[in-house]
Amino acid sequence: MKFNILRKFSLILALVSPAPLLAANEVALSSDVFVERNVQKPDGKTAVVLEQPTRVIPGDKLVFVVKYKNVGDTPATDFSVTNPLPKAVAFNGTSDGTEIVSVDGGKSWGPLSDLKFTRENGEVRPALMSDVTHVKWTFNQSLSAGSEGKLVFRGTVR
Numbered sequence: 564m565k566f567n568i569l570r571k572f573s574l575i576l577a578l579v580s581p582a583p584l585l586a587a588n589e590v591a592l593s594s595d596v597f598v599e600r601n602v603q604k605p606d607g608k609t610a611v612v613l614e615q616p617t618r619v620i621p622g623d624k625l626v627f628v629v630k631y632k633n634v635g636d637t638p639a640t641d642f643s644v645t646n647p648l649p650k651a652v653a654f655n656g657t658s659d660g661t662e663i664v665s666v667d668g669g670k671s672w673g674p675l676s677d678l679k680f681t682r683e684n685g686e687v688r689p690a691l692m693s694d695v696t697h698v699k700w701t702f703n704q705s706l707s708a709g710s711e712g713k714l715v716f717r718g719t720v721r
Contacts, residue, residue, distance in 0.1 A: 588633070588640065588642045589639065590632065590633050590639045590642055590706065591631070591632050592630070592644065594628065594629045594630070594646075595627075595628045595630075596616060596625055597613035597614060597615065597616065597625065597628070598614055598616040598623050598625055599612075599623075599624040613626055621720050621721060622719065622720060623719070624655070624717065624718075624719055625718045627646070627716050627718065628715050629644060629713065629714040629715075630711065631644060631711060632711035632712075633706045633708050633710050634709075636708050638708060639705060640702075640705045641701075641702070642701075642702050642706075643700060643702065644700045645698070646698050647697050648695055648696055651720060652720060653692065653718055653719045653721055654693070654716070654717075655718050655719055656692065656716065657698065658717075659714070659715075662698050662699060662700050663699050663700075663701070664695045664698050664699070665695070665696050665697040665698075666695055666696060667680075667681075667696065669696065672699060675695065676689075678694075680694045
């Protein structure tokens, strides 16, 4: 059991890196994963903290942070950031709601409410958050040289 959990966590870390951007735009990406923990403060109240995960177990809530920065000398235009979700993680949404998602390994994209999911038996149903395999943000406005920001999405270890 412990090996399985460690293996899942290793897969999570290996797969959280966003897909590289096109060379035409000099946008650097970095990503971090945090586990959300409830801790009791000295006054007895509970606080939610984000910690670097040393191990995760099913049910743990994860926060994925993708930082982007235009490291070029000119504005970056029309770029996107695509993040695959590890199979061991169920998607719980983003912080901004501007993303589109895929439930078929990145073949088709759209708002979750517009997507359909095909089960192994061929049955088609509306897609659920737990079906999401990839999340993507598209930047239609230019990102000036030196500008930076971050994208946040959440998931739960299956």
